[in-house]
Amino acid sequence: MSDLALSCRGLRRSFDGVLAVDGFDLDVPTGALMALLGPSGCGKTTALRLIAGLDRPESGTVQVRGRLVAANGEWVPPERRKVGMVFQEWALFPHLDVVSNIAFGVDGDASARVASLIELARLQGLEHRMPHELSGGQQQRVALARALAPRPDVLLLDEPFSNLDAQLRAEVRGEVREILTATGTTSVFVTHDQEEALSIADRVAVMIDGAVRQTGDPFAIYAAPADAGVARLVGQANLISAEVSGGFAHSSLGDLPMPTLADGPCDLLVRPEAVAIAPDPAGPARVVDVEFYGHDQLIRCALPSGEHIQVRLIGPHPEFVLGSAVRLELRGQPLALPR
Amino acid sequence: MARAATITVERGRGRRAPVPLQAAALGVTALVLLPIVYLVARALEADASSWRLIMRWRTVSLTLHTIGLAVAVTLAATAIGVTLAWLAVRSDMPGRRVWATLFALPLVIPSYVGAFTLLSALGPTGELQRLLEPLGVERLPDITGFPGAFLALTLFTYPYVYLVTVAGIRGLDPAFEEAGRVAGRSRAHVFRTVTLPLLRPSIGAGALLVALYTLHDFGAVSLMRYPTFTQAIFLQYKAAFDRTPAAILSLMLAALALVVVVAERRARGRARYYRSGTGVARPLRPVPLGRWRWPALVLSAAVIGVGLVLPAGMLLMLLARGLAAGTPLNLTIWAAGASALVSGAGAIFALVAATPIAVLGARYPSRRSRSVESLSYMGYALPGLVVALAFVFLASSYLPLLYQSLPLLVIAYVVMFLPQTAEPLRAGLLQLTPRMEEAARTLGRGRGRILKDIVFPLIAKPALAGAALVFLTAMKELPATLLLRPTGFETLSTRVWTSASAGLYSRAAVPALLLMLLSSVPLAVLARRVGVNPEGVRQD
Numbered sequence: 001m002s003d004l005a006l007s008c009r010g011l012r013r014s015f016d017g018v019l020a021v022d023g024f025d026l027d028v029p030t031g032a033l034m035a036l037l038g039p040s041g042c043g044k045t046t047a048l049r050l051i052a053g054l055d056r057p058e059s060g061t062v063q064v065r066g067r068l069v070a071a072n073g074e075w076v077p078p079e080r081r082k083v084g085m086v087f088q089e090w091a092l093f094p095h096l097d098v099v100s101n102i103a104f105g106v107d108g109d110a111s112a113r114v115a116s117l118i119e120l121a122r123l124q125g126l127e128h129r130m131p132h133e134l135s136g137g138q139q140q141r142v143a144l145a146r147a148l149a150p151r152p153d154v155l156l157l158d159e160p161f162s163n164l165d166a167q168l169r170a171e172v173r174g175e176v177r178e179i180l181t182a183t184g185t186t187s188v189f190v191t192h193d194q195e196e197a198l199s200i201a202d203r204v205a206v207m208i209d210g211a212v213r214q215t216g217d218p219f220a221i222y223a224a225p226a227d228a229g230v231a232r233l234v235g236q237a238n239l240i241s242a243e244v245s246g247g248f249a250h251s252s253l254g255d256l257p258m259p260t261l262a263d264g265p266c267d268l269l270v271r272p273e274a275v276a277i278a279p280d281p282a283g284p285a286r287v288v289d290v291e292f293y294g295h296d297q298l299i300r301c302a303l304p305s306g307e308h309i310q311v312r313l314i315g316p317h318p319e320f321v322l323g324s325a326v327r328l329e330l331r332g333q334p335l336a337l338p339r
Numbered sequence: 340m341a342r343a344a345t346i347t348v349e350r351g352r353g354r355r356a357p358v359p360l361q362a363a364a365l366g367v368t369a370l371v372l373l374p375i376v377y378l379v380a381r382a383l384e385a386d387a388s389s390w391r392l393i394m395r396w397r398t399v400s401l402t403l404h405t406i407g408l409a410v411a412v413t414l415a416a417t418a419i420g421v422t423l424a425w426l427a428v429r430s431d432m433p434g435r436r437v438w439a440t441l442f443a444l445p446l447v448i449p450s451y452v453g454a455f456t457l458l459s460a461l462g463p464t465g466e467l468q469r470l471l472e473p474l475g476v477e478r479l480p481d482i483t484g485f486p487g488a489f490l491a492l493t494l495f496t497y498p499y500v501y502l503v504t505v506a507g508i509r510g511l512d513p514a515f516e517e518a519g520r521v522a523g524r525s526r527a528h529v530f531r532t533v534t535l536p537l538l539r540p541s542i543g544a545g546a547l548l549v550a551l552y553t554l555h556d557f558g559a560v561s562l563m564r565y566p567t568f569t570q571a572i573f574l575q576y577k578a579a580f581d582r583t584p585a586a587i588l589s590l591m592l593a594a595l596a597l598v599v600v601v602a603e604r605r606a607r608g609r610a611r612y613y614r615s616g617t618g619v620a621r622p623l624r625p626v627p628l629g630r631w632r633w634p635a636l637v638l639s640a641a642v643i644g645v646g647l648v649l650p651a652g653m654l655l656m657l658l659a660r661g662l663a664a665g666t667p668l669n670l671t672i673w674a675a676g677a678s679a680l681v682s683g684a685g686a687i688f689a690l691v692a693a694t695p696i697a698v699l700g701a702r703y704p705s706r707r708s709r710s711v712e713s714l715s716y717m718g719y720a721l722p723g724l725v726v727a728l729a730f731v732f733l734a735s736s737y738l739p740l741l742y743q744s745l746p747l748l749v750i751a752y753v754v755m756f757l758p759q760t761a762e763p764l765r766a767g768l769l770q771l772t773p774r775m776e777e778a779a780r781t782l783g784r785g786r787g788r789i790l791k792d793i794v795f796p797l798i799a800k801p802a803l804a805g806a807a808l809v810f811l812t813a814m815k816e817l818p819a820t821l822l823l824r825p826t827g828f829e830t831l832s833t834r835v836w837t838s839a840s841a842g843l844y845s846r847a848a849v850p851a852l853l854l855m856l857l858s859s860v861p862l863a864v865l866a867r868r869v870g871v872n873p874e875g876v877r878q879d
Contacts, residue, residue, distance in 0.1 A: 054777050078780040085781040091774040095796045104792070105782025150783050 004063070005030040005186035006154045011050050011060035013043075020046040022210040024060065026188075028154065028203075033180055034188045035201030036212075037233065043210040044190040045088075048156045051188070052085050053078035065153045084152030088159045090143040092131040098142050099127045105150040117145040120179055136164050137172050144176060148183055155180070157189035161196065173200055194234050198222065206230045228337050231269050236298075238270040238309045242336070249336060252305035253328075261336055268334040272298060272312035276329040279319055283327035285309075287320050301326060356703040363695035364708075368715040370692070371754050374729030375593060375721065381586040381732065389583040397571075398588075405567040405595065408485065408560070409553045412492045416549045419493065419642060420500025421542060427501075428508045431625040432635050439505070442639070445646040446498040447859040449815040449832070451558025452851045454491040455839035456650035457482065458562060459657065466653070487563035494646035495559075496552050500545030507541030508534075526626065547603040554596050555722040557818040562839060568592040569724050569818065576822075582732055589725040596720045657848035671834055671850045675857065678830040681745060681820070682813035685752030686760075686806040692753050693761035693805065700761075701768035715761070718754035726751050727819035748823040752813045759812065760805030767801030814858040831857070 004027050011024035021043040028034045038044045049055040051062055053069065053076060062070040064083060069076040084105075092101055102117055103110035118124060121141040131139060140160065147155055160176065161169045177200045180187050191197050197204050198218040205215045206225075214226040225231035228239050242251035244266055247259040251268055277299060288308065289300035299311045299320050309328065313320075320326065356364075385393075426432050427439035445453075460466045461482050468479050482490065515537060519529035535542075557569040568588060575585040628635055662668060696715050699708045718726060730751050734742040741747045771794060779789045817832045824833060831854040838847035 052777075052781050054780070077785075078777070079783045079785050081781075082783075083781060085778065087774050087778055089772075089774060091772065091778040093775060093778075093793060093797075094770070104779065105784065107783075146778075146782065152781075156781075 003030050004028065005032070005065055006051065006188065007061075007063040008047075008051065009061045011047065011057045011062070013046055013050055013055065013057050019043075019210055021050065021057075024050075024207075024211055026205055026212055026215070028186055028188055030065075030186055031184055032186055032203050033177065033201050034203045034205060035197035036188055036190045036205050036207055037194060037197040038190075038192060038207035039233065040192055042207050044192075044207055045158055047207070048085070048158050048188070048190055051154070052083050052156055053081050054085075082150075082153040084147035084150065084155040086143050086147045086155070086157040086160050088162060090139050090163070092139055092142055092146070094131055097128045097130055098123055098134070101131070101142055102145045102149050104146060107150075110149070113149055117149055120182060121145040122175075137168050140164065140172055141175065141179075144179060148179070148185060153186065155185050155187040157187060159190055159192070161191075161193075169196075176200070198234065204234070206233055208233070224335065225269065225337070228267050228269075228339075231335075231337060236272050236310060236312075238272065238275075239267040239337070240270060240307060240309065240334075241339075242266050242268045244336070252303045252307050253309075253330060253334075256330075256334065258336055265339045267337045267339055269337055270309065270330065270334045272310040274331045274334070275309065275311045276331055277301070277311045277313065277320070278327050278329075279324060280327035281325050283325045285326050285328050287322055287324050287326060290320055290322065292316070299326075301328060303328075356699055356708065360695055360699060360703075364699045364711050364715070367692045367696055367757070368711050370750070371715050371718040371757060373733070374726045374754065375590075375717070377729050377733050378586045378590050378593070378725070381583060382590050385583045385587060389581065389587065392584045393587050398591075401566060401568055401571050401588075402591070402595075404565065405554065405592070408488055408492070408565065408567060409550050409599075411489055412496065412553045413546050413550045415489070415493045416497035417500050417542060417546045419497040420545060420549075421504050421538075423497070423639065423642065424501050424504035424508060426635055426639065428505055429626050430628050430635065432628060432632065432639070435625075438639055438643075441643050441647065442501050443498050444643075445495050445650075446502075447855050448495050448647075448650050449558065449817070449835075449854070450491055450495050450552075450556050451562060451817055451832075451839065452654075452835060452847075452855070453495045453646075453650050454487065454559035454562040455835075455844055455847055455851075456653040457487060457491055457645075459844040460649055460653050462487075466656075483564050485565055488560045488565040488567075490645075491559040491563065492553050492556060494642070496549045497642075497646075499548040499552070500542060503541045503545035503548075504538060507538045511537055543603055543606060547599065550599045550603075551596060551720060554592065554599065555724070557722075557724050558836060568595070569722060572724055572728065573818070576728060576731075585728060586732065589722075589728050593721050593725050596722060597717075600720045654848045654852050657845040658852065661845040661848065666845070669849060671829075671831065671853060674829045674831050674834045674850055675853050677828060678814050678832065678854070678857065681748055681752070681830060682810045684745070684749045685756065685813040686810040688749055689753045689756050689760045689809045690764075690802055690806045693757055693764055696757070696761045697764035697768055701765045702773075712761075716758040719756070719758045721755070722818070723751075723755055723816055724818035724822070726755055727822040731822055743823065743825045745825060745828070748820065751819045751823055752809065752816070755816075755819065756809045756812050759808040760802070763801035763805035763808075764798060767798040771797045811858050814854060 006026065006028040008024055008026040011021050012019070013021045024043070024047050026036070026047075036044050036047065046055065050057045050060075050070070056075065057070055059072070060070075061068060061074075064081055067076075068074050069081050069083075093104065096104065099114055099118070102114045106113050118127060121144060123138065123141060123145065126134065126138060131142070134142065140163075144157075144160075157176075161173055164172055173196060189201070198221075201218060203215065204218050204221045205212045206221065207213065208229050214221060214230050221230070221234050225234055225237075228237075231237040231239065240251050240253055242249040242256075242265070244250075244258055244261045245263045247257060247261070249256045249258045249261065249266065249268060253268065253270070256268070284304050285301040287299055288302045291298040291300075294316075296312055296314050297317060297320075299313060301309050301311060303309060311328065423438075423442045427435050427442055432438065458465065461479070462468075463479070463481060463483075465479075471479065480486075511534070515533055516529055519533040520526070524532070555569070556567075557573065560567045561570050561573070568591065572585050572588045572592065575588060576582070696712055700712045730747055731742070734744075734747055775793060776789055779793055784792070815832060817836055820830055821833055821836060824830070829837075831850045834850035835847045835854065838844070838850075
């Protein structure tokens with residue numbers, strides 16, 4: 001398994017009796033850009049700190065490039081793990097200029113390494129600025145360059161974009177991905193923003209309640225979430241309760257053929273873009289809310305059963321107003337998720 | 340929530356302060372509490388005759404005199420300090436930038452120097468009297484007693500309020516005042532209902548310093564012959580063989596000082612939360628003074644005239660007159676060296692003692708470390724005379740080796756001035772987030788390198804600022820130095836005192852000038868550091 005840059009098994013850590021991370025498994029292939037996606041408070045940051053060696057697990061193992069760095073009795077301190085970290089608040093050293101910040105972790109003559117990172121992170125002309133003289137985006141790039149400078153085996157990024165405003169975030173995100181790809185650095189970044197996870201990672205690990213629930217490429221995670229929790233976290237999801245019997249799922253969407261499913265309750269996952277909507281005075285559903293975003297709009301409809309379903313439409317469609325009667329049609333087969 | 344989890348990491352069970360650190364902090368705190376504990380023990384074993392000495396009308400009168408002076412000086416200094424701060428920062432008074440610097444300068448004049456210059460100028464045989472005699476003025480009103488003590492203390496303490504208020508006004512978010520104006524209120528109304536309440540924590544902190552200074556003051560009240568606790572304690576100590584009455588009086592004065600500190604904390608209460616967090620760079624438009632410009636200029640000139648020009652002028656005149664009369668110029672180099680030596684030692688040891696307190700407070704915040712911190716700051720509220728007296732008694736009874744030795748004097752400085760280094764150090768440590776050390780570790784650096792490359796460079800500045808504050812304060816310190824110095828050991832402050840209290844004003848002039856020169860250099864350095872208030876006490 002030498003193609004794994006990072007491998008965690010059964011990590012566990014609690015604070016004052018409350019489990020923050022429990023049964024945490026994660027494999028990151030060399031060169032991957034992995035997003036660790038999870039809701040606030042699910043233990044993402046704790047997991048990252050366990051990997052970096054800033055905190056000790058109660059049990060479980062961490063391997064970096066096949067080296068055991070944390071296990072029962074084994075403990076490699078953070079400075080000898082070759083695991084880099086970009087902190088949420090960046091933690092640039094306030095008394096050092098850009099060059100000295102980047103050179104901080106480089107042994108011997110750092111000038112060539114620093115120069116190439118300055119160029120890579122597009123920090124030319126800012127070499128001798130102090131951290132407080134930089135914009136948020138520039139500080140972000142310095143933090144990244146500093147973490148990359150000692151050529152870590154794995155780079156961890158803790159909510160690296162949360163300190164930036166929305167507009168800047170999209171821009172910086174792209175830049176960071178370019179830099180990480182250009183250097184071929186194996187990276188794990190923590191985020192609670194599904195859009196961020198899906199758009200820049202090549203692999204996504206979804207973390208809920210202290211453990212990784214599902215790992216896969218962004219498309220697979222979106223198309224085939226393992227359970228309702230993952231589905232809700234990755235993209236918008238309508239979950240319609242259904243009862244399977246005799247190869248059919250009975251729900252307020254009608255009776256859908258599900259020949260492979262065992263009898264019993266389940267949830268049907270219907271993505272908002274997988275529903276066609278048309279005005280129909282005789283239609284069974286009613287519009288209860290319209291959110292217009294310009295390029296698309298989200299229309300919430302009430303089904304006769306009282307359940308709500310969200311529909312995404314591209315472009316402006318002023319014809320759907322509150323209270324109008326509509327007809328809904330599913331595009332393709334919904335995914336049945338175990339309850 | 341992710342942040343909340345991180346905070347748990349830092350504040351949770353895993354972050355209990357190491358035992359050596361706790362032991363060091365507790366040791367320092369015990370040292371600070373030693374004088375007061377000793378005085379309490381001493382007072383408890385007082386016999387009936389001691390109590391008879393205390394339970395007299397004279398004690399009531401001392402209390403009233405002391406409180407009366409403290410209240411009057413605090414009110415006057417606060418009024419002057421706030422007014423001058425507003426004029427210097429917010430008004431269009433001509434030359435306000437120059438005034439802004441001048442207004443802070445009386446701070447370099449110790450109250451006992453100020454007092455003897457006032458006496459030599461306005462006193463019964465002073466310069467003014469001499470000037471007016473040919474004009475038929477037989478006798479000027481006597482300034483000794485309350486008027487002189489009040490004048491001297493007000494003039495040389497108002498800069499505390501002034502500096503703190505200037506910082507407060509500069510840190511105010513202009514949006515508050517603008518919101519008040521937009522809401523349809525007049526400028527005066529907004530000042531009264533918005534600005535002043537917002538500044539209350541700053542003004543209160545400055546007023547507290549003035550009140551403590553007045554309660555602690557020994558030099559000015561003694562020279563002005565105004566009977567307060569410090570003067571009575573000193574006389575009792577000098578005259579009586581039985582030290583218990585002096586200990587009881589000291590305790591009463593200490594209690595008074597602590598009451599003032601507690602009262603200010605109470606009054607501040609929730610007010611501190613009103614402070615706007617982020618200072619906005621957008622400058623406020625100066626308020627036009629209109630026809631009030633002249634009264635403003637007269638007030639400013641009067642304060643600077645009596646508080647700065649007169650003392651400095653008198654000192655130079657006394658010096659010149661002495662030289663003209665053929666008195667050899669005694670530069671008192673030895674006394675200056677002695678001052679620098681003990682103040683320097685005080686600064687260094689205060690820094691050493693402050694380190695465990697500051698680390699505990701900044702890195703291991705808990706209710707317990709907060710109380711350790713507060714207790715270790717108690718020496719600051721205690722009058723120097725009281726601390727000194729306690730150490731004199733302690734050493735003479737139990738540690739004869741330390742009695743009248745320089746180490747004991749330095750220890751007293753540490754006890755008295757600890758917060759002045761602990762506070763800046765703590766602020767510096769807070770700036771150094773644990774995240775920064777973690778970043779360095781993930782960059783492959785061990786603890787030694789982190790100390791050398793991150794921690795020391797970042798706390799060097801606040802540590803030096805704090806040490807400089809102690810140095811400055813210790814230079815000017817009089818009562819503790821007077822009581823604890825070895826026999827024959829003269830510092831600049833004791834030199835000034837022995838000459839001035841004997842009425843030999845011209846002999847006090849040189850050491851006084853030298854003292855102001857030496858103590859204003861660190862002040863100038865500190866003045867550049869905006870945000871550090873003159874006494875280095877937390878204002879949060």
